[in-house]
Amino acid sequence: MSASDRLHASKIAAALLVLTIAVVAPGCKKKVPPPPPPPPTTAPASVPTVARAAINSFTAEPSTIEKGQSSTLSWSISNATDMSIDNGIGAVQSRGQRQVFPTSSTTYTLTANGPGGSDTRTVTVSVNTPPPPPPAAPTGPRLSSAETLQQQSQDAYFDYDKSDIRADARDALTRDAGLLKQIFTQDPNFTVVVEGHCDERGSAEYNLALGDRRASAAKDFLVQLGVAGDRIKTISYGKERPQCTEANEECWQKNRRAHLSAGQ
Amino acid sequence: MxxxxxxxxxxxxxxxxxxxxxxxxxxxxxxxxxxxxxxxxxxxxxxxxxxxxxxxxxxxxxxxxxxxxxxxxxxxxxxxxxxxxxFRPPLNGKSQGPxxxxxxxxxxxxxxxxxxxxxxxxxxxxxxxxxxxxxxxxxxxxxxxxxxxxxxxxxxxxxxxxxxxxxxxxxxFGAGSLMGTRIYFMSDRTGHKEIWSMNYDGSDQKQFTSYRTITTFPVVSADGTKIAFTTYPMRPASPGHPATEDQPKIYVHSLETGRKLVYLNQNASMNAASDFMPDNRHLLIYSTAAGSVSQIFMTDIDGGGFHRITNTRSLEVEAKANPKTGADIVFTSGRGGTPQIYRMNIDGTDVARLTSGEGDAVNPSWNPDGQHIAFAWTRGFEPGNFNIFIMDIASQELIQLTHGAGRNENPNWAPDGVHLVFSSKRGRSSQIFTMLADGTGLQQLTTQGNNEKPVWTKGTQ
CATH class of the missing domain: 3.40.50.10070 (TolB, N-terminal domain)
Incomplete structure (x- = not known):
């Protein structure tokens, strides 16, 4: 059979195959015959070769450690004449283990060179860094800004149905202004709320407005003393959050107040 | 015929x-x-x-x-x-039956x-x-x-x-019945001040809000479809900060679905619901908007169309629109010193004080007739000891309905115009009572917790 005959025959065979698939395929997939095997590839010219260096394995166990712990690198290499690991380990044998103590996550690269070629492989040891310890304990108990405010601020008290800053309220707010300036400097994100409160005797509606004016008057006084106004918010509780619930002047006076609390 | x-x-x-x-x-x-x-x-x-x-x-x-x-x-x-x-007619002057x-x-x-x-x-x-x-x-x-x-x-x-x-x-007899009417009010019986409602006789008490903060001052639209109130929205806790109340704001809810409706509050330290206008489409509020002390404003039902009605340096609260005309307002103002009841036109003009200036006069409420108001006054008593009064606006004639039994506040007229609901602290707690406009027929409607700020509505009927 000549080459052209072979080509012809294969063309016919191909046409028949296409026809067969076209006829058979739509109705019955199962009956499609397996495609003919591909033609054999041309056999490569048999050239004598030298085996290429190959890294068969390169592992770190464990691959994640806590800082201060160790990990073991293990490797297996064939056909290499020259093998090394970076990060200060240097030349190694074709099979071996090495304990490492990385202080931070480190990627180790194993390089194997041989006459037939080279190979590299990397492995990474991840190091978890624990959170820093708390700063050394101060000699005395250290208060948060909110605790400092709560413990050291003073309420400003008002007369019945009034929002004028009395002399005693002036003293209290002057001390509060110093305290706030100190806290604001130490704690740049800290804000303060001036709460306005009333005693139970006025109407709840009018007291809502009165508490607002008391809080606002106290804020204005603090701002005049140099406290940053944009870090002071006011809220009126009217008579909704009394500090004292008895019906006598001592108790009523406790409730007619401006009170400082930590903002959010 | x-x-x-x-x-x-x-x-x-x-x-x-x-x-x-x-x-x-x-x-x-x-x-x-x-x-x-x-x-x-x-x-x-x-x-x-x-x-x-x-x-x-x-x-x-x-x-x-x-x-x-x-x-x-x-x-x-x-x-x-x-x-x-x-019925049997008498026979010869002699009774034969009823x-x-x-x-x-x-x-x-x-x-x-x-x-x-x-x-x-x-x-x-x-x-x-x-x-x-x-x-x-x-x-x-x-x-x-x-x-x-x-x-x-x-x-x-x-x-x-x-x-x-x-x-x-x-x-x-032309006397409005109370059947079907409903009273909205604030109760703290759950441990938080919330809005509740009940029938006119105190039956069927139901919790309306569950905001678990301070929620109070309910007002209801004349058509009974909407309720507005004032609440301190809770700010959730964040690292280093416990949950706290934010500044008081106005919330509007549908009474048909119970759902919260859109209401844009002014950027202010205080916004409080005051009354619906009779058109059911506008709200009177008192607010510290524009950096003022509490003043009276009007807004649309969604908070838009905000405009100022009072412009003073005194506390102005509790504006209530004339339910008949919508043309005038009664309100509480501190412009004369102590809080007193005033009236003015809806645009803020023609302000006149209605009460004498004695004591504290607060909580005005219009009779449905648009001619009379009820309010709470300490006249003749120590501060805080309010009694309920009614006044004919035209003549400023007064009737005092309670006389020192407890502290009596927030009178609100029934739709029939002859009954009042109010809160009274006659023991350790505040409770809600109804009475006739002559002070008789007193009935206590609530007993659990403190119950205040009643608003008597027509109900759904």
Missing amino acids: KRHIILLGSVLCICALALAQIKEKITGNPGEKIPIAVPDFRGAGDAQNFMNTFNGTLWGELQNSGQLKMIPKTSYPLTIPQQPAD WLSDWSGPPVNSHYLAFGYTATQNGQLVLYGWLYDVQQANPSSAQLLAKVYVGSPDEAGSKKIAQEFAADILKL
Whole structure:
């Protein structure tokens, strides 16, 4: 059979195959015959070769450690004449283990060179860094800004149905202004709320407005003393959050107040 | 035909009389009340078990209307009619059975008679009720009302049919019934101040809000579809900060779905709901917007269209729009020193003080007639010891309704214009009471926790 005959025959065979698939395929997939095997590839010219260096394995166990712990690198290499690991380990044998103590996550690269070629492989040891310890304990108990405010601020008290800053309220707010300036400097994100409160005797509606004016008057006084106004918010509780619930002047006076609390 | 004309004439006459009496009641000149006899009704068979409740409710509802003179049962004749067929004209001056003149003449001297009976029918409690004008010559022209009422065969059912019958009688006299009306109020019985609602008689108390913060000052639109109130929205906790209340804001909810509606609050330290305008589409609020102290503003129902009504350096709160006209406002202002009641036009002009300047005068509430207000005043008492007053705006004539029993606040008129609901602290807690506009007929509606800020609405009917 000549080459052209072979080509012809294969063309016919191909046409028949296409026809067969076209006829058979739509109705019955199962009956499609397996495609003919591909033609054999041309056999490569048999050239004598030298085996290429190959890294068969390169592992770190464990691959994640806590800082201060160790990990073991293990490797297996064939056909290499020259093998090394970076990060200060240097030349190694074709099979071996090495304990490492990385202080931070480190990627180790194993390089194997041989006459037939080279190979590299990397492995990474991840190091978890624990959170820093708390700063050394101060000699005395250290208060948060909110605790400092709560413990050291003073309420400003008002007369019945009034929002004028009395002399005693002036003293209290002057001390509060110093305290706030100190806290604001130490704690740049800290804000303060001036709460306005009333005693139970006025109407709840009018007291809502009165508490607002008391809080606002106290804020204005603090701002005049140099406290940053944009870090002071006011809220009126009217008579909704009394500090004292008895019906006598001592108790009523406790409730007619401006009170400082930590903002959010 | 003639009979119809007579009947119509008598009803019209009754209505005119009743209106005059409502006004007299409010302005403090109680005239002759309409005399009515209401003998105990009886029940056939098992129905009799519920007649104590029925008779107590019927009597109470009619008496509490304030419009009727309830003639004492001790003066009634021995034979009580139970149906129209029981009436027998006297023969030759001799009684043959119940007759109209038994009730119109001495010692009863009534003008009207309510009678009837109940029975259980098909598993229901049925009331056959009549109202007669006993000053008529014969039963055929005396009948003003003949109606059948159906309820469940239990205490609740007997109460319901008694209330419905009383409502029909009151309607005939032109006195609005309270049936179906609902009171919204603030209660702290859950541990948080929330909005609640209940029937006019204190039954069916239901929690409306669950914000678990401070929620108070409810106001309801005239059409009954919306409620506005003031709440301190909770800011959730963040690292280093516990959850705290934010500044008070206005919330509007639908009363039909219960859902929160869109309302844009002003950027201010304080926004409080004050009243709906009678058009149901605008809100009066008091707010510290524009950096002021609390002032009165109007907004659309969604918070848009914000504009200022008062412009003072004094505290201005509690603006209430005239429900008849929407053209004027009563409000509480501190512009004269202590809080007092003022009125002004809706645009803030023509401000006039209504109270004398003594004590604290707060909590104004319009009568549905747009001519009278109720409010709380400490006049004559120590600060905080409020009493309920009503005032005819035109004449500034006053009537004091409570006299030092507890501290009495937040009066609010019933839709019938003759009842008031208010809160009173008469022991360790504040509770909600109703009374007639002459101070009589006091009833306590709540007992659990503190209950304040009542608002009496028409309800869904």
